Amino acid sequence: MDATDTGTDLEHVLLSEEQLAERIRELAAELDRDYAGQDVLLVGVLKGAVMVMADLSRAMSIPLSMDFMAVSSYGSGTKSSGVVRILKDLDADISGRHVLIVEDIIDSGLTLSWLIANLSSRGPASVRVCALLRKPEAAKVVVDVAYVGFDIPNEFVVGYGLDYSDRYRNLKCVGTLAPHVYS
Ligand code: XMP
Ligand code: MG
Secondary structure (H helix, E strand, O other), X not given: OOOOHHHHHEEEEEEOHHHHHHHHHHHHHHHHHHOOOOOEEEEEEEOOOHHHHHHHHHHOOXXXXXXXXXXXXXXXXXXXXXXXXXXXXXXXXXOOXXXXXXXXXXXXXXXXXXXXXXXXXXXXXXEEEEEEEEOHHHOOOOOOOOEEEEEOOOOOEEEOXXXXXXXXXXXXXXXXXXXHHHO
């Protein structure tokens, strides 16, 4: 368990700090090989992907650039609808560049499929996705994800960038919340 105040709110730890760090290192090594000699732009999706972006980019050794987007999905309650609004767009033109979207988690896949289509329409050399977590049971649309950290059960998780009401992002592990947090 993490030595943070919010640690006691966790029901169980799904992925420890060590497991996350090891998988990030493996993904970084794979990306170093696949993008060697290419002009790669990591696009982090705010806010959830900040931890993955920070750790993944520092674990990579090839030259790279970073940019961020913030999007909001409209839907009923907490469900993603696939209707997406851009809250913060990229700073720069991506035409001719190799874009790697860095995501915290893929749930229904609706947000991501919209994002892939949106970025692909801007004339990049390529668009691929690296997601730390994926919930295969929740998928509503098939999204081609080139790099996945972990497939996890269809449960709501927090930590390592992921939030509940904008809290718990700073937990070093990924876990589920105890029932008392929701009541
Ligand atoms: P899609 O469109 O794939 O939405 O359904 C993905 C976005 O939904 C959020 N999300 C979560 N956030 N714990 C979280 O903190 C979760 O278990 C979770 N599942 C989905 C997240 O913002 C992601 O980008
Ligand atoms: Mg969120």
